[in-house]
Amino acid sequence: MTTPVNRRGSVGAPPGMLTGVLACLLAALVIAEVVVAVAYGVSAGWGWQELVDSFVMTNSLMALTFSLCGAVIAWHRPANPIGWLFLADGIGHATTPFANVLAHATDSQLAQQVLVTVSLAAWPWSIGLFLPLALLLFPNGRLVSPRWRWAAIGIVVTSPLFVLEMAGGGEPVSPDLPLGYLTISNFDALQPLWTATEVRNLIAILLPVICLGIRYRRADEAGRRQLLWLLLASVIAILFITPWAFVAGTPILVLLAIPLIPIAVAVAIVRYRLLDIRLVVSRALTWALLSLVAIGIYAALVALLDSLITSQVGRSAAVTVFVALIIAPVLPRLQQLVDRALYGDRHDPARVASRVGEQLSAGLPGVVASIRSALRLPYAGLTVDGVVVASDGAAASSVVPLELSYGGEVVGLLEVGVRSGESGLSSADRSVLGLVAVPLAVAVHATRLSAELQASRERLVAAREEERRRLRRDLHDGLGPTLTGVAFSADAAANLITRSADTVRAVELLARLRADTRSAITDVRRLVDDLRPPALDELGLIGALRQRADQMSIRADGSAIRVEVTAEELPTLPAALEVAAYRIATEALANVVRHARASSAVLTLRCGRELEIEITDDGPPSGPWTPGVGLQAMQERAAELGGTFSAGSTPQGGRVQARFPLPVSTLQVPLEVL
Known part of the structure; x- marks a missing residue:
């Protein structure tokens, strides 16, 4: 089924528009009731004190604030029940003075009794039911958890007690009006019940305040700013209302603190970023x-x-x-x-600088976190070369960048979030940030130098390994064949001399030549193997490791150990990385075979954004490992290429792990799991 629509408008108004119109109509009803009540009181010659004592002024003001704030919330957030609860609250407050003046305006005793009953029973629903429920559902219209539904049920079920207490007191609204229909003849005899009702009202307000405290503790910074509006208004209202409920003679005007609650709720739900609540709290607390x-x-x-x-x-x-x-x-x-x-300490720059200085040794993230904490900023972040290297807090809607300069060069940007309700950073904030920017710029410069030094070191190691690879190739392909030919020639010469039955001395010389040549070949092969394991070029890293694992499957005493190699298909790795991975893996396996009382070992290679090598065994736990030559050599090989290394005993056995960052060109190669 479709709804007819033309360019000028739809046949039926959209649901959001209908709810908005309904909210406006209910607010208009409240305004009309208030205007009629106040106009009648003024025209009847009621003075200010009489208007106050008859609750016309207090109920009218509460009716206007609740209804108008409820209409605003319902217009902007129609799915949030808080707006509709406030509208109902406003209607209850407005109906009390409206029915009161109508009772004065009529001469029918029956009508007067009905209107007095309505006047007395209307406003208690607002205070005892609608307001506590709205606070309990603040700010999103849902309970903080399912366990709080019993609090909501309790408020709803016990709310008629307050209505009965207010309507059944037996005191006339005015000497000119009769009693209402809900008047209880033995009202004073039920005083314990009415005292319990007053305690119930206090609990009905305290429970939502506790709920707000729980929400505040769980919320992020933006949510806390939103909740702080209502927390402040609720505490102020409770401080004023509690004496009125329990202390006789408390002025009625203390009830004018209640309108602070709908105003705070409306601001918190619709425009909580418009004003800086912390500034309001600061002045109010002061x-x-x-x-x-x-x-x-x-x-x-x-x-x-x-x-x-x-x-x-x-x-x-x-x-x-x-x-x-x-x-x-x-x-x-x-x-x-x-x-x-x-x-925070924005008026004490020296204190902030001291806190930042204490965090310099912890690294840039600690410095950024201390800056945000010291100034109570919503966000602080450090950007170097276009990359955010450290941040703290939730991203703010408005961020101010501050340049960090060292030696006349901009080395980074410190980005700080603007507090809610502020258009920019204050002069006090800028003074403090300008002071801490100097050591922060030095730290950023030092970090960049350290990174450049590490990169230079990695390039040096890579160049060394590439040179070793070249030397090995030259020795293998050049000197090796030459010496082999010399050996063959010496063998041929020895054979000829033997046939000619010539001097024995020549044979001895040739034999020595042959032995020396073979010795040279052995030395060349040893040098070649030291420069780079030949298995890496012949079988690749995975094949070389599997070959080495097979060779280590038998211990020196003849006992067997099962060595398993699990690996992913690897991209083309730099020579330095291949050698480091091979040396660390073979040294770790050798340690397992020699020292661990294990029956099996697993060598695992993983390659994602980094190359990970892990060697585990099922040997018994042996306590903390004492670093030896082998562990130190493995750790140094990992550090040379910017990697990390860890080794030690676990409840499942020994474990050695090394991680190496991969070059960008290597990361672009897709990886497939075997």
């Missing part, structure tokens, strides 16, 4: 701590100076002066402590 200090000092000074100054200049004036004098120097220090907790 003034909160300062306020506590001021209250404490004020109370102490009131008690101390009451009898001394009251009769002279008035208590409040004196105390205010003293408090101001004491608080003035405290604020900068307090702000510094809070900023350090949120922005």
